[in-house]
Amino acid sequence: MMSFKRRNKNSKQNAFKLFMEDLMEKKLQKYISTQEAQLYWNQLSEYEKEEYKYKAKKLKEELGVQIAGKSLSIATPQSEFEKRLKMENDKFGEQEVKKSIEDSIDIGTIDDKVFYIISTETFYEDSRDVFPCELAIAKFSLKRGIFDSLQIRINPGPLPLGTAYTAIEKSKNKHKYPIPSNDENDEVKQSSYILILEKIITFIHPLDEIPMFFAEGHKSNDFDILYNTKRTLQKIFIEGCEYQIARELQVFSISDLFYYLNEYLVKSSKINGLTQFSCPVSAYDKFKRITQSWLYSIGNYSCVYHNEEDCSQFCCLYKVHLFCFIIAAFCCDKSKYPLIRGQHYPKNYAVET
Numbered sequence: 001m002m003s004f005k006r007r008n009k010n011s012k013q014n015a016f017k018l019f020m021e022d023l024m025e026k027k028l029q030k031y032i033s034t035q036e037a038q039l040y041w042n043q044l045s046e047y048e049k050e051e052y053k054y055k056a057k058k059l060k061e062e063l064g065v066q067i068a069g070k071s072l073s074i075a076t077p078q079s080e081f082e083k084r085l086k087m088e089n090d091k092f093g094e095q096e097v098k099k100s101i102e103d104s105i106d107i108g109t110i111d112d113k114v115f116y117i118i119s120t121e122t123f124y125e126d127s128r129d130v131f132p133c134e135l136a137i138a139k140f141s142l143k144r145g146i147f148d149s150l151q152i153r154i155n156p157g158p159l160p161l162g163t164a165y166t167a168i169e170k171s172k173n174k175h176k177y178p179i180p181s182n183d184e185n186d187e188v189k190q191s192s193y194i195l196i197l198e199k200i201i202t203f204i205h206p207l208d209e210i211p212m213f214f215a216e217g218h219k220s221n222d223f224d225i226l227y228n229t230k231r232t233l234q235k236i237f238i239e240g241c242e243y244q245i246a247r248e249l250q251v252f253s254i255s256d257l258f259y260y261l262n263e264y265l266v267k268s269s270k271i272n273g274l275t276q277f278s279c280p281v282s283a284y285d286k287f288k289r290i291t292q293s294w295l296y297s298i299g300n301y302s303c304v305y306h307n308e309e310d311c312s313q314f315c316c317l318y319k320v321h322l323f324c325f326i327i328a329a330f331c332c333d334k335s336k337y338p339l340i341r342g343q344h345y346p347k348n349y350a351v352e353t
């Protein structure tokens with residue numbers, strides 16, 4: 001009730017007014033003077049004040065969305081405070097991952113359940129927007145390993161003014177994709193977000209619901225990678241005019257998946273002496289170390305461009321393969337189903353690890 005009332009109030013909403021409303025509610029009073037409220041306000045900690053400021057800002061943004069009808073916010077939290085709040089409120093669904101895996105174990109479908117592993121790279125991003133350059137998604141199941149994948153090179157259109165230098169530096173040091181020009185060529189055609197969205201939807205077809213996506217990073221470690229992957233995916237859906245889906249999209253931490261699948265293996269397998277992790281954070285720690293040590297060794301799994309440039313380690317397609325191989329090495333039960341070369345472990349590995 002309260003939030004509905006607030007939302008219909010207009011943009012004059014601010015932190016102090018929100019605080020006054022809460023105060024009246026707490027004291028069960030219909031009216032409280034500004035002076036009296038000010039006294040209480042002064043007693044708040046900086047953290048509590050920040051919290052009201054954040055809420056007021058969010059309400060304003062929601063109002064903006066309602067008025068514009070279009071501009072869905074994909075902003076990154078600005079301050080450390082906001083980041084913390086964001087992480088506390090939206091823990092990137094650790095419990096949801098756990099529940100989804102447990103449900104599949106209960107009904108006996110876990111070995112065939114398909115997980116969508118995603119990796120994205122950007123030319124440039126700031127607190128307001130992201131400008132993606134590459135995206136890759138892999139379909140992975142315990143029984144089949146990585147059995148299908150999609151890679152798309154993205155031209156995000158013109159970058160914001162004054163960001164070219166940062167974007168060029170990032171390109172040189174990281175993904176190696178040249179900054180897109182505005183020349184008429186196939187690349188431009190490929191850049192249409194509607195076409196990109198179509199490819200993604202065709203890839204996840206015939207699902208009637210949006211799948212759970214899993215990406216690198218964890219709320220405790222490399223949170224920005226996880227969060228930017230989510231923003232990139234949201235951006236594509238927003239630009240493709242799928243606002244409702246954009247809101248509902250969820251990108252979960254790959255280490256939560258890694259941890260709970262490993263837990264299932266350890267509990268259900270006949271094999272002795274399997275590696276087991278104490279918690280999702282330590283699972284991510286291990287996951288990251290293996291990513292580093294396998295980074296140059298899994299063979300030719302990158303896209304044509306990154307393969308030609310001889311820098312597979314920066315390729316999103318290569319990364320989703322690497323991630324799937326790591327999950328398979330620690331979560332698949334070779335005593336129950338045969339491990340498949342090229343799907344559970346790299347083609348160039350003599351024996352699966």
Ligand SMILES: [Zn+2]
Pocket residue numbers: 134302303304305306314315316317318
């Ligand atoms: Zn690539």
